[in-house]
Amino acid sequence: MKPSAPPQTYRVKSFGCQMNVYDGERMGELLAERGIMPAPEGEDADLVILNTCHIREKAAEKVYSDIGRLVFAGKQAGKQPLIAVAGCVAQAEGEEIMQRAPAVSIVVGPQAYHRLPEMLDKAVRGKRATDTDMPAIAKFDALPARAKRGPSAFLTVQEGCDKFCTYCVVPYTRGAEISRPFSHLVAEAHKLVEAGAKEIMLLGQNVNAWAGEDDKGRRTGLGGLIRTLAQIDGLARIRYTTSHPNDMDDDLIAAHGEVEKLMPYLHLPVQAGSDRILKAMNRQHTAESYLRVIQRFRAVRPDIALSGDFIVGFPGETEGEFEDTLSIVDEVRYAACFSFKYSPRPGTPAASMDGQIAPQVMDERLKRLQARLAHHQYAFNQSSIGKRCEVLVERIGRHPGQWLGKSPWLQSVHFQGDHAIGDLVEVTLAEAGPNSLKGLVRNGATLLA
Numbered sequence: 001m002k003p004s005a006p007p008q009t010y011r012v013k014s015f016g017c018q019m020n021v022y023d024g025e026r027m028g029e030l031l032a033e034r035g036i037m038p039a040p041e042g043e044d045a046d047l048v049i050l051n052t053c054h055i056r057e058k059a060a061e062k063v064y065s066d067i068g069r070l071v072f073a074g075k076q077a078g079k080q081p082l083i084a085v086a087g088c089v090a091q092a093e094g095e096e097i098m099q100r101a102p103a104v105s106i107v108v109g110p111q112a113y114h115r116l117p118e119m120l121d122k123a124v125r126g127k128r129a130t131d132t133d134m135p136a137i138a139k140f141d142a143l144p145a146r147a148k149r150g151p152s153a154f155l156t157v158q159e160g161c162d163k164f165c166t167y168c169v170v171p172y173t174r175g176a177e178i179s180r181p182f183s184h185l186v187a188e189a190h191k192l193v194e195a196g197a198k199e200i201m202l203l204g205q206n207v208n209a210w211a212g213e214d215d216k217g218r219r220t221g222l223g224g225l226i227r228t229l230a231q232i233d234g235l236a237r238i239r240y241t242t243s244h245p246n247d248m249d250d251d252l253i254a255a256h257g258e259v260e261k262l263m264p265y266l267h268l269p270v271q272a273g274s275d276r277i278l279k280a281m282n283r284q285h286t287a288e289s290y291l292r293v294i295q296r297f298r299a300v301r302p303d304i305a306l307s308g309d310f311i312v313g314f315p316g317e318t319e320g321e322f323e324d325t326l327s328i329v330d331e332v333r334y335a336a337c338f339s340f341k342y343s344p345r346p347g348t349p350a351a352s353m354d355g356q357i358a359p360q361v362m363d364e365r366l367k368r369l370q371a372r373l374a375h376h377q378y379a380f381n382q383s384s385i386g387k388r389c390e391v392l393v394e395r396i397g398r399h400p401g402q403w404l405g406k407s408p409w410l411q412s413v414h415f416q417g418d419h420a421i422g423d424l425v426e427v428t429l430a431e432a433g434p435n436s437l438k439g440l441v442r443n444g445a446t447l448l449a
């Protein structure tokens with residue numbers, strides 16, 4: 001590889017989950033410390049980071065075609081960018097990427113990106129750099145102070161997973177469960193609020209497995225952390241994702257009834273409604289134990305909005321077992337959901353299971369599931385009509401004077417008025433569509449429509 005000029009600009013393309021979005025932001029902050037700034041919209045960047053997701057279908061192939069596109073665009077422009085591959089595909093297939101894609105200068109795993117600046121120095125000298133170590137907490141200690149962001153900020157509190165669901169690569173790409181220390185999280189949350197965040201979304205692959213010692217040396221779980229963060233002046237809202245049903249403890253559930261800043265929304269994946277499929281997935285819970293957890297949340301917070309993840313067409317899934325999934329959807333009446341067709345991930349136990357389901361069967365099941373989920377989401381939005389609530393303004397809408405924000409139940413709400421991004425605006429929810437609601441804001445005696 002030829003030496004190149006140090007990059008002045010970068011672009012991070014993050015795929016997949018919110019944890020990748022968080023990692024992408026943190027990589028940007030590291031680069032900004034070096035004076036490397038985001039490339040202006042529409043301009044080519046000197047450094048492109050593909051922050052990959054292994055959950056994407058044909059994830060590795062997509063990385064190679066993204067790299068191919070960058071190389072082609074570089075040839076057209078007469079200037080090749082430095083290319084870095086980060087994220088879970090880098091972790092799982094780093095060596096192969098280095099062999100198959102000579103245009104890639106850097107391969108960095110999700111636990112090692114704090115070393116990106118040194119790797120970049122090496123790449124500028126014409127040497128390729130790979131780092132897929134998993135030093136856990138060391139990464140967070142090495143990252144710079146948080147940069148100014150929008151009104152809602154991510155804060156990773158936990159990484160990795162020990163659950164080993166048979167379809168999932170996360171335990172292999174992100175490693176074992178680790179919890180960041182309490183004091184570090186409280187300090188980072190303060191910095192985010194000082195930088196303008198009104199809402200913090202606590203992130204983790206198994207966020208509710210977070211555990212640590214509070215400032216008095218007492219063992220505490222996510223509920224305790226949330227109670228402490230809720231005391232930060234200027235912080236209005238706390239959310240967290242993604243949880244596992246088996247890691248829900250009494251204190252976290254109780255916090256939903258007691259902590260006003262904790263929003264009435266819970267993302268709790270179940271994946272399937274059949275106990276036989278749940279066992280084959282190694283989810284380590286049954287449909288009934290999942291429903292019991294939901295009931296406990298509803299007992300302390302009756303208006304809580306629920307969302308989940310579903311996989312259709314897991315190996316061996318029969319029509320009757322798929323219908324069990326539809327039944328659980330009807331029982332919970334989710335306010336939002338994410339649903340996918342099963343697709344085998346190399347190296348996972350489910351990839352070599354018998355009974356792989358035909359694509360057309362999966363397509364048909366996914367369609368039926370999504371119709372049912374859409375029905376419940378619309379019904380939930382309809383049931384919100386007439387409620388008064390605060391909406392956190394996130395951006396300007398498409399129409400003159402229109403603003404967009406999120407309700408406490410994470411619904412998109414649009415409304416009129418004289419506001420600013422980051423305002424908490426009291427609205428009355430007046431009309432509901434399948435994906436968003438219209439809010440009315442009181443202006444003296446009039447409601448702005």
Ligand code: SF4
Pocket residue numbers: 161162163164165168169170171205206244
């Ligand atoms: S709980 Fe299961 S699906 Fe979630 S990250 Fe862990 S192994 Fe993957």
